[in-house]
Amino acid sequence: MERRNCLKCGADLGESFRWARMVNCDHCGTAHVLRDAVFTVAGSSGVLHETPGLVHMLQPFVTPKGTFDPVGMVRFSYGRGAWDEFWALDEAGSGAWISVDEGDIVLQRPTSDKDLPHFPPALGSTIGHDSEDWTVTEAETARCIGFRGQLPEAFELDEVFTFVNASCGDGRLLSGEFHAGAATWFIGPWLDSFELGRPG
Amino acid sequence: MRGEVAAVSCPSCGAGLMALGGGRVVLQVCAHCGAALDAVDNYRLLKTFADRRRPASPFQLGMKGQIAGIDWTVIGILGWAETWKGERWNWTDHQLFSPTHGYAWLTLEDGHLILTRAWRGPLGPNWITSQTVELAEHPPTIRARNRTYTYYETSDARISYADGEFSSVAMVGDRVQSLCFLAEDEMLTLTQTGTEREVELSTWPQQAETWASFGLTSLGKPWRVHPLQPYRPWPNERFLGATGAVLAFVSLIMGLLLLAQGEKVQPVMQPGASRLAFEAELPITHTRGLIRLVVQTDLYNAWSGIDVEITDPDDAPVFQTAREVGYYQGVEGGESWSEGNQTLSISFRPEVAGNYRVSLDVPEGGSGEGVEGSPIRTMQFLAYQGEAASFWMWLVFAISLPIAGLTPLRSWLHHKARWRGSDWSEED
Structure with missing residues (x-):
């Protein structure tokens, strides 16, 4: 691990970049950003350092939609940050994706893509699904930077794909992922991070 | 780890910038020169705001505290001003960041601290516009979180100051119109900017604990009741009220029995x-x-x-x-x-x-x-x-009745004080 120094005052930044992409100098407060190699890749599944979060692997948690046990996890980078997708089993053993991004948490399951586009719709456009009009509120690219545990599908490290998020105002999120012309759609409710708890 | 490390500096004045927020920060305003920078696009200069006057807030960027058991860091400061019918209101929003719970606002208004966060759950109806409010004969209501929120006011405020990092683009001079709906202890705020709709949920956290957790002392007892402020009974008020109710009941029965004598x-x-x-x-x-x-x-x-x-x-x-x-x-x-x-x-x-x-x-x-x-x-x-002489019973009744009614009366006065700021008028 290389040690770094503050580019403003020269103070030692230590090994902070081992864990974070952006580091403030303890001495002068100036932020430093690592422009490449945000996360070191080691092995085929990537290295996933621990980040603060409400959901952790193999630690069941309670939501207003039931209790879930995360058995697998994939981390995606969207450039400025990253979010985690947990494959979690409910009490009936049925799996669902739980997306966690800095307090924004969504519970989603696959949905029929019969009436949904196979290519990414434009930001701000409207698509029809499940008798609702959905407005695309986010359209970006993401890169898979690591995974672990039990997952329902194969993931490829460093694979880049486009994703969109769409809302219809009823508390659900419709998400599409686009890999080389193939689209996969997921739908489900937002979960309030303030309402998550541990069983018992 | 290989990779190029770059200091984040203001492209306008060269001052080193602090990065306290997470990956959803989209705007950074330089505390030194007021330059608004696009945090998504390599801190590109968007605009520069001169002649800034920082609002009187004891909160500083980088301060850490705990609210509702969650650790938060102050990453941005927004000053707001609203003028209506010659009156002017000012308040300060502090953008908070938590690695586990994301972004929130800590508002300082008239000495009260209010915690506001995004709410993405279902609403019934899905949305209410200002036109709906204007045409309504009764205060419109909205259902969420198993509660009913009743229309409180329409706010049309302007950003007067910005400093630090923000999870949404908030430029000095921007005007934002919001519809506020009040439940017993929560407020829902509906804001529409262009096609983007945002719902926020506000609560009144424990004040003394919140001030203390940020290492600050409160600005003193607020001079008015905040709409979100819960009713706070006096010490022993419940006991007093219950005692008063029992005494009033007993003295009434006794008084009536004595009256029937003779x-x-x-x-x-x-x-x-x-x-x-x-x-x-x-x-x-x-x-x-x-x-x-x-x-x-x-x-x-x-x-x-x-x-x-x-x-x-x-x-x-x-x-x-x-x-x-x-x-x-x-x-x-x-x-x-x-x-x-x-x-x-x-x-x-x-x-x-x-x-x-x-x-x-x-x-x-x-x-x-x-x-x-x-x-x-x-x-x-x-x-x-x-x-029989029933005078003393009626005297006890006369004294104990107001004591029995203390909590309902204070609660009613508190309710009136909470709703005093509402702009709803039946004549609208």
Whole structure:
């Protein structure tokens, strides 16, 4: 691990970049950003350092939609940050994706893509699904930077794909992922991070 | 780890910038020169705001504290101003970041701290516009989180100051119109900017703990009740209220029971020296309770002096008294009024049973100033024995009733104070 120094005052930044992409100098407060190699890749599944979060692997948690046990996890980078997708089993053993991004948490399951586009719709456009009009509120690219545990599908490290998020105002999120012309759609409710708890 | 490390500096003034927020920060405003930078696009300069006046807030960028058990860092400061009908309101929003719970706002308004965060759950109806509010005959309501939120106000505020990092683009000078809906302890705020709709949920966190967790002391007791401020009973208020309610109930029952005591005595009447004077003999059969004498008159807009003398069965005087009765009635400004009483009531405790003698005379009387009065023409004399004194019960009832009503009254006043700032008017 290389040690770094503050580019403003020269103070030692230590090994902070081992864990974070952006580091403030303890001495002068100036932020430093690592422009490449945000996360070191080691092995085929990537290295996933621990980040603060409400959901952790193999630690069941309670939501207003039931209790879930995360058995697998994939981390995606969207450039400025990253979010985690947990494959979690409910009490009936049925799996669902739980997306966690800095307090924004969504519970989603696959949905029929019969009436949904196979290519990414434009930001701000409207698509029809499940008798609702959905407005695309986010359209970006993401890169898979690591995974672990039990997952329902194969993931490829460093694979880049486009994703969109769409809302219809009823508390659900419709998400599409686009890999080389193939689209996969997921739908489900937002979960309030303030309402998550541990069983018992 | 390989990779190029770059210091994040303001492209306008070169000052080093602090990066305290997470990956969803989209805007950074330089604290030194006021340059607004695009945090998504390599801190590209978007705009520069000169002549900035920092709002009076003790919170500083980088301060850490805990609210609702969650660790937060202050990453941005926004000053707001709203003007309406010549009045001006100012408040300060502090953008908070938590690695586990994301972004929130800590608002400092009139000394109150308010925590606001995004709410993405379902609403019923899905949305309410300002046009809906204007056309409504009753305050519109919105359902969320198993609660009903009632329309409170429409806010049309302008950003007057920005400093630090923000999870949404917030430029000095931007105007934002919001519809606020209030439930018992939460407020929902609906904001629409272009096609983007945002719902926020606000609560009133424990004030002293919040100030202390950020290492600050509060600005003193706020001068007004905040719409989100919960009702805070006084120490022992519940005990006092319960005690008052029990006392009021018991004294009411006791008072009514005591009132029902007593029996009528048939007096033997003899005319007196003057037209209205008389003597009455009262056959008192026992000494339990009180003897009560009642003289009902027909005077109207007039007064009379009544002399009463009572002797016991041994012809010894019990007491002698002079009382005044007066009764006035009229109409003023279309409202009728009355004061005084046409009835005289005297009670005393008998020492022995036997025939008591009552002598009554009406030596003087007159009319009120400027009114046509009618003096006493006829009188009716009634007597009762064995009556109980219920005065003390009614006194206890009169004292305990307000104590019993303390919590409902204070709660109602608090509710009125919370809704005082609402701009809803039935005439709208």
